[in-house]
Amino acid sequence: MTVESTADRPERTVVVIGGGVAGLTVARDLLVSRPATRVVVLDASDRVGGKLRRESIGGHLVDVGAEAMLALRPEAVDLLGELADPSEVVTPDTTSARVWSRGGLHPLPRTRIGVPFASSDVTGLLTDEEAARMRDESPAPEVGSDVSVADYVGARLGDAVVDRLVEPLLGGVYAGRARSLSLRATMPSIWATAQAGGSLLAEPPVDAQAGGARPPFVGLTGGVGRFPELLAADLERRGGVIESGVIARAVERTAEGWSVVTGPTTEPRRVHADAVVVAVPPPAAARLLAPHAPDAASALGEVEMASVAVITLAVPAAQVASWAGSGFLVPPIDGRGIKASTFSSAKWGWLAAEAEGTAYVRASVGRAGETATLQREDADLVDLAAREIAEAVGAAPLTVVDSHVQRWGGGLPQYTVGHVDRVARVRAAVARVPGLAVAGAAYDGVGIPAVIASARLAADATTTHLDGLAGRAGE
Template sequence: MTGSRIVVVGGGIAGLAAAWEAVRAMPDAVVTVVDAADRPGGKLRREPVAGVAVDVGAESILARRPEGLALMSELDLAAEVVHPATTSAAVWSRGDLHPLPRGTLMGIPSPASSARGILSADEVARAEHERPWEGGEFDDVSVGDYVAARLGEAVVDRLVEPLLGGVYAGQARSLSLRACLPGVFAAVSRGESLTDAARAASAAPEAQAVSAVAPTGAAAPVFAGLDGGVGRLAEVLVEQLRVRGVTIRSGTIVRELHREPVTGDGGWSVVVGSRAQPERIPADAVVLAVPSTPTSRLLAPHAPVAARELAAIEYASMAIVTLAVDSTRRRGAAHPPLTGSGFLVPAVEGRTIKASTFTSSKWAWAAGAAQDLSFLRASVGRHGETTDLQRPDTELVAIAVAEVSEALGHQLPPVVDTQVQRWGGALPQYAVGHLDRVSRIRAATRSLAGLALAGAAYDGVGVPACIASGRAAAQSVVTHLRSDGGGAGH
């Protein structure tokens, strides 16, 4: 007698969370995680820079969604949760750094006058005179089109676009208002002012995922991390999964997914390995926690409608350039300290980088990690823009140093070490109609007993959302296995 066999395809945080939920719910289950990457963790990843392990993917989580902090607590990491020393972000607009207005919701200012400097006087005046939406009733519309019609093009180009770029690496005029700003969508659908909707939504806990800074007087921190980097969450989770008997196979691509009529409802098998020497892993239940393209390929024989919908989800690629710079005060050198959490760059500025984070200013653990060194990073890459990502690492580093220096108005201190992390197909694009597409995918896969989908492609791209997605998928297959008497492994 053996436990149910559960295979999780994908070793990012959604897949790892699915495995964690499954093994906690069914301690006797045989859980296997199959991951194509060189190591599990996905976008939660640390790499050494100047001898210090720093985050080269996600570097914080949303603290006002419970899933991330709850998982940290379950892993006995609650005492190591840290919050940013500063959330004072800026926007590099028209040659200067301007403070991002507090309470800004995905770049929608409330009031518009708070964005003066980022916006010109005429642009502020246009935003203050909000116009009614004249596009008629809609089920969905792009964030950019809607905001531009009501508050003006400049609000989109200089505020909304860089905020969306930071969260989705996306284009404002392609991303769904309903999916990306559900609170605002609901409010304006009721006929409320966009500015009033943004003001109300920016104060709501669930909205802080897209608010760059906390609203004035916020009682609780908006963002959280871990001492030593949020990438430790994946590392500790992997350790604990292995302690509980979970097998994690890295560097393993799943080539095919088959239904096997082992039980009344059918079982599954996952095919890995080369075509010449395929290996079949039997499973009573499968969680697909990989991006939409490989999910589409695996589902094509079983749910062609879902496969077509999944294939239509586009992704943005990006790169993170991390710099370790000499922070000592050398005689005759004028290198002012980096202040604030960093800055965003509107696409209309024509720069290569889209943002820079001052890691050592933002996180106390980074400031104390290495004597006489400061860490910062810059991100490159927006949806539909791939030319810059084709540059070699050395060029990306040189561009990051030059553009951050220009934004600051002074040369960065000497660079001691660098690291370039490329994230191909990193962020799904929630295009107009995304939520309806997800509903169609779920409807088309509902009959596939013992199979569930998880990951950033569906209900949110942030770490807590992906954790929630993974855990929900695991709960779904566990419910199936219990109703089925435990699966074919019994």
């Protein structure tokens, strides 16, 4: 089937490939700015949302992807303000995290993404010798156009700071390793300090210590997985079309604009578009862009992907009632199977109230280059999570009432050294092709606010292109 050409209808058509938060945000933004636009979202999954997803576990819908959003950036909170009742945007009941290292749980010190301040208490995590090395900060080395996190922070504060503090935090956000991750891309504030030659241990400004006007993190009653559901409902209300279970096999140039090819090779379906937004992970994006923006495809081909899994356990609430804090991080140097655990029911009051008598805890596994743990069967991962969480808190073996293992194969792009320049190459190449735009977690950050920001750049570029078409056509 071929959708009718622009000559047969007054409105313009945009096809958005990818139904994660990026694709949904692009689609909604286009419908807000140009209500007459026909917007079609093609998503390969069984439902929209990408890495934001809820599943029924122990009789309740629980997040099995991201379960919190950074609120210090405005994009996610502001968009939620347009979609949800303000009372549904909630803050954690506790954010007191710890680090499971050297045989015990230690309070997570005050840090900038793992880089401590001069007054941070690192007792237990670092030996006296390692702490003294940290405070005897070395002069700033030359960083050139980029440098790995470990090379820079390790040179200034010692390798122990990287191994015990930076690695577990980066592992949780990027599923990456500090030896390869870009300082410039993953730690922009530290990069700015490096550029200026300042001290990494310098205390933050007073207003930053107070936390500013926003809390650091927010969630959503019912789970962050509701976010894409709210987005999808709103864009459909505005006339947008969402097609799930549809794989875009190719993007082709036509005399009138673009054609997105879906369906089997024996019965291809071609969807006409005046503009196309590619909002899928780098491997799929590179394949779709290759015929039209080969330089962009080449740069995206350099982006490595890491696989992770989230193991969620439903347990009797009484078994975890005495546990302190919101969870813990695990440095890879300690050789554990899990890399982090979140005490979800302790962290989110709405979940504790909804699932009275049942509590939820979860663990994550998987880092870039790590395959052995992820090759284990689901039941083995559940046993691993239950055993190591209990060991960390010094509790008796957990009684697992229900469980769920969510595997995100190739789910997280790696921001390796040179990533900022790599993204600039992608955007420059795509900008040379009228009617084409990109968005997603591969560009400006893997967090929800950063993904929304990338979507808004793509929506603005697409709107500018459509406005230009309208001007030339005298619409």
